[in-house]
Amino acid sequence: MLKDADRVFLEEKFLSKFDFSGEDREKVIKNCKNKFMKKDEILYQDNEGYYGYIIIKNGILRAYVTSNTLKEITIFRVKSGEECILSSNYTTTSFGKELNFQIEECCEFLFIPMQIYQELKEKYPSVTNHTLKLISKKFSSVIEVIEQALFLPLSDRIRIFLEQNCKNKTIKITHEQLANHLGSAREAISRTLKDMEKSGEIERKRGFITILSSDFKRN
Amino acid sequence: MLKDADRVFLEEKFLSKFDFSGEDREKVIKNCKNKFMKKDEILYQDNEGYYGYIIIKNGILRAYVTSNTLKEITIFRVKSGEECILSSNYTTTSFGKELNFQIEECCEFLFIPMQIYQELKEKYPSVTNHTLKLISKKFSSVIEVIEQALFLPLSDRIRIFLEQNCKNKTIKITHEQLANHLGSAREAISRTLKDMEKSGEIERKRGFITILSSDFKRN
Incomplete structure (x- = not known):
């Protein structure tokens, strides 16, 4: 069950963006969880427990690519107040398969499970639009990383x-x-x-x- | 006015994916153009004439990033039968701002102007979903480019x-x-x-x- 402060945060950062029915609002609130992870912890790709929509309350989440030889490069960061979608099913939503996620600074975040987010996405075009904007923005980050890394x-x-x-x-x-x-x-x-x-x-x-x-x- | 062969191609590669009204189908057919560009021609970012939805009939379109020092790297290619969205308004749709596009092999393509595509996107959630899938796929390409280029x-x-x-x-x-x-x-x-x-x-x-x-x- 979310605390009052988290409900307010969820309302401000997520619910208020969309025109959800009362029932769907309640469903989000009921299924949204407050999570805490320590510095350097990794959100493993095969840990489906973390597939979903994440809104950072405090801390920094780092997305990076890694090589066989354990070299890494940071692709983008998600900071306080920002959101990110982690997914195994890349074609229907977003990041996850190619990217690794690590807690760069102790993170408190709200988490909406993927199944709930998918349902919203199917029901509300505004959620699909929102997803599209999120990915487009990250796409820009990746291009910027390439430009900097190579040139x-x-x-x-x-x-x-x-x-x-x-x-x-x-x-x-x-x-x-x-x-x-x-x-x-x-x-x-x-x-x-x-x-x-x-x-x-x-x-x-x-x-x-x-x-x-x-x-x-x-x- | 599209030739019969192009109408069939448009139907197969675009219209059949969506449940457009008769009126909207006609609007797409009426506004869709057949274009031809020569090898090495560049689709300039400031040439709004080419912002829109592109389906390649023949040839190869290359998306690349360039540096101040004129170094380049290819990000992805769009080949026969494949599609791509070129846009100046990155946040609402897709590529364009950060990417350059060049004809790698003489290209014949169908072109739906951005305004028409945007209208469809606003009206039909399936078009937004389709756009999301296109971008997600390209996102994977970019990550792959980074992995290869760096590691x-x-x-x-x-x-x-x-x-x-x-x-x-x-x-x-x-x-x-x-x-x-x-x-x-x-x-x-x-x-x-x-x-x-x-x-x-x-x-x-x-x-x-x-x-x-x-x-x-x-x-």
Whole structure:
């Protein structure tokens, strides 16, 4: 059973977008669950328990692609207030098959099981439209990842990542993690960070990276 | 006005998928155009004349991403009998903003203007569903491109490309073109092809590449 605060959150972030019947609203509320997952936990592809519509309350969920050799690259993140669809049945809904999902920062989220979401999608064209918009937006993210990964120098990609993910100009991250976010090799990351530190652009200390100069302009 | 053969093609590849009213069927037929474009022509993003729903009769349309430095990578191809949506208004429909489209092989295609397609999408949930499936499928292609571009050795990527695009084991392609398909540098492509020729895997002659050994298994 959802707490009052979660009901309000669900209303604001989901129910209010659609013109559901009273009965369908109740069905969503009754089946929606509040879940909590710890940092670094992985939403396994074969764990159907997590197929459905997810709305993040707090924390960050990271979608990434991985290779046989365990190299990774982050495709997009889902942050507080944002939503995502996880599905095994790619052709009828959305992500899941090709993407892996990992909790990047401790996550509290609301979860609507796939079966309920599918029923809504079949009944309300507005839900299909909403799904289409979500996927189109993610499609843009993927294209952006390709552009950056293939066409930008690693130093620029590190700058973009640091700027997008720092808090008060600082970020706690290992070279290994940064390599996984950017689909690069740890050695290349370490070398580039060293160069950036030498040139006075950043400072590295106890696992933290701090941006010192901010004259990097993204295109 | 569509020729009879084109009407049959439109019926088979588009109209028969949906339960349109007689009036809407006629509207599609009336507004659908037969177009022809030559090899290497580009469907410019700012040329709204080409925003709409495209069904390829013959030829190949290539979707690619390009960088400031004019490097390219192919994201997907649309071949005979396949369809694609080109749009400026990414959030409501589909591709266009981030992707460039080029005629890879002389193309004859049917074209339904965006306005007509949008009207159908608003009126028929089945059209929105169809759009969702199209985008989901392309989403898979993009993820596959990322996986290959980042995680596979260039030699394997060349092998996959040759196998997917050869006719009778042979393909006519320059090193420059191959570099653009794979988002790689021409020099790297030339070097790798030379190695593959040395090892007896391929033969290069007058702009053609022929696959000699076929023991390459994709994963």
